[in-house]
Amino acid sequence: MSPLIRLSEEAANPLIPHTAELIVGTIAFILLFLVMRSKVVPMFEKAFALRTEAIQGGMEKAEKAQRDAEQALTEYTAQLADARGEAQKIREDARVQGVAIIEELRTKAQEEAARITELATASIEAERQAAIKALRTEVGTLATELASKIVGEALDDQVRQSRIVDRFLDDLEKSN
Amino acid sequence: MSQIAAPAGPGYEPPSTADFNLPPVFGDSLYTTKPVLLVLLSIVVISIFFIIASRKAAVVPSKLQFSGEMVYGFVRNNIGQEIIGHEFMRFVPFLFTLFTFVLVNNIFGIVPLLQFPAMSHVAFPYVLALFTFVIFHWVGIKKQGLGKYLKGIAFMPDVPKAVYILLTPIEIATFFLVRPLTLSLRLFANMFAGHLLLLVFITGGDYMIHDTNLFMKILAPFSFAMGIGMTFFELMVQCLQAYIITLLTALFIAGALADEH
Numbered sequence: 295m296s297p298l299i300r301l302s303e304e305a306a307n308p309l310i311p312h313t314a315e316l317i318v319g320t321i322a323f324i325l326l327f328l329v330m331r332s333k334v335v336p337m338f339e340k341a342f343a344l345r346t347e348a349i350q351g352g353m354e355k356a357e358k359a360q361r362d363a364e365q366a367l368t369e370y371t372a373q374l375a376d377a378r379g380e381a382q383k384i385r386e387d388a389r390v391q392g393v394a395i396i397e398e399l400r401t402k403a404q405e406e407a408a409r410i411t412e413l414a415t416a417s418i419e420a421e422r423q424a425a426i427k428a429l430r431t432e433v434g435t436l437a438t439e440l441a442s443k444i445v446g447e448a449l450d451d452q453v454r455q456s457r458i459v460d461r462f463l464d465d466l467e468k469s470n
Numbered sequence: 471m472s473q474i475a476a477p478a479g480p481g482y483e484p485p486s487t488a489d490f491n492l493p494p495v496f497g498d499s500l501y502t503t504k505p506v507l508l509v510l511l512s513i514v515v516i517s518i519f520f521i522i523a524s525r526k527a528a529v530v531p532s533k534l535q536f537s538g539e540m541v542y543g544f545v546r547n548n549i550g551q552e553i554i555g556h557e558f559m560r561f562v563p564f565l566f567t568l569f570t571f572v573l574v575n576n577i578f579g580i581v582p583l584l585q586f587p588a589m590s591h592v593a594f595p596y597v598l599a600l601f602t603f604v605i606f607h608w609v610g611i612k613k614q615g616l617g618k619y620l621k622g623i624a625f626m627p628d629v630p631k632a633v634y635i636l637l638t639p640i641e642i643a644t645f646f647l648v649r650p651l652t653l654s655l656r657l658f659a660n661m662f663a664g665h666l667l668l669l670v671f672i673t674g675g676d677y678m679i680h681d682t683n684l685f686m687k688i689l690a691p692f693s694f695a696m697g698i699g700m701t702f703f704e705l706m707v708q709c710l711q712a713y714i715i716t717l718l719t720a721l722f723i724a725g726a727l728a729d730e731h
Binding site for chain 2: 309
């Protein structure tokens with residue numbers, strides 16, 4: 295090849311390379327290649343990797359946020375349902391309790407009424423007995439007095455007096 | 471160019487291949503010619519730009535880092551990953567170097583003051599094609615073993631035996647001669663022709679404007695306008711050629727990695 299190259303340095307055949315340019319071209323290309331391989335390509339690759347990572351990280355973060363939000367929503371929905379259930383239960387309890395209270399009050403009132411009625415009856419009975427007793431005594435005394443006045447005979451003897459009165463009253467009841 | 475555009479000369483001397491053999495910029499060495507210095511300048515410019523652009527490796531890139539990443543991402547994803555497949559990362563530094571080296575040197579062809587595409591000197595495309603040639607064969611041999619790799623090239627499977635008479639020489643020529651030659655000559659010829667085209671319009675305009683004929687003077691601006699138009703066209707060709715050489719290199723590597731062609 296060397297004779298050709300020497301020729302090219304003199305003649306102007308553009309297809310025949312110059313030795314100097316072959317050497318410089320080779321060295322220059324290798325130098326540039328070394329710079330690209332050691333400095334430029336790794337740094338660009340690093341930037342690309344970082345970017346990919348950042349995008350993936352961002353997406354993962356967004357996904358996590360969405361998952362969290364969904365979970366929170368589920369929790370809140372569950373809590374709301376619980377609260378509704380609780381309210382329903384409280385209302386139900388209140389209703390039951392209300393019914394019980396009314397029932398209890400009614401019973402109490404009835405009992406009270408019964409008691410009052412009974413008391414009244416007893417009281418009336420006692421009054422009646424007392425009245426009967428009083429009347430009996432009074433009537434007896436009056437009658438005795440009257441009779442003694444009529445008969446002129448003092449019937450102050452208590453026992454006798456009482457016996458006479460009883461007999462009189464019994465007769466009276468019988469005649470009725 | 472000023473050498474040829476002799477303003478008051480006897481006639482227009484069109485630019486020729488001689489215009490590509492510039493004298494040394496300084497000294498008397500072939501190592502100080504314009505294309506050599508431009509290639510050296512290009513690796514300095516590319517290195518500085520990409521080292522600064524990639525230095526921070528920030529998640530949220532600055533404008534500078536973003537522009538560097540755009541070029542890198544283009545080569546890495548649109549050429550490397552898409553064509554080579556899952557093993558692409560090994561070849562990204564090479565493909566990226568190839569792309570930026572060719573791109574910047576091509577664009578130097580229209581950068582004011584520099585204005586010379588180093589790739590129009592065939593030595594540089596030859597060097598690049600040689601790297602590609604060595605790499606894709608080495609990858610194929612390493613992946614499939616020397617015997618199997620050569621057999622795969624020479625005797626394509628699932629082909630009737632008689633066809634080998636025709637196919638084997640073609641395939642061997644393709645892999646060992648045509649591929650590196652076309653790869654380098656395509657780049658060289660595009661840059662060479664493009665530069666020549668710009669020379670024609672600009673030196674032509676220069677010649678016409680200095681001509682004594684008024685008609686020629688009137689037409690001169692059109693020649694300059696064409697020169698400017700062609701400069702934009704060249705920009706497109708320069709970018710395209712950088713893309714094509716990288717794309718083809720990736721395709722060759724992908725072919726060598728694949729079990730059968």
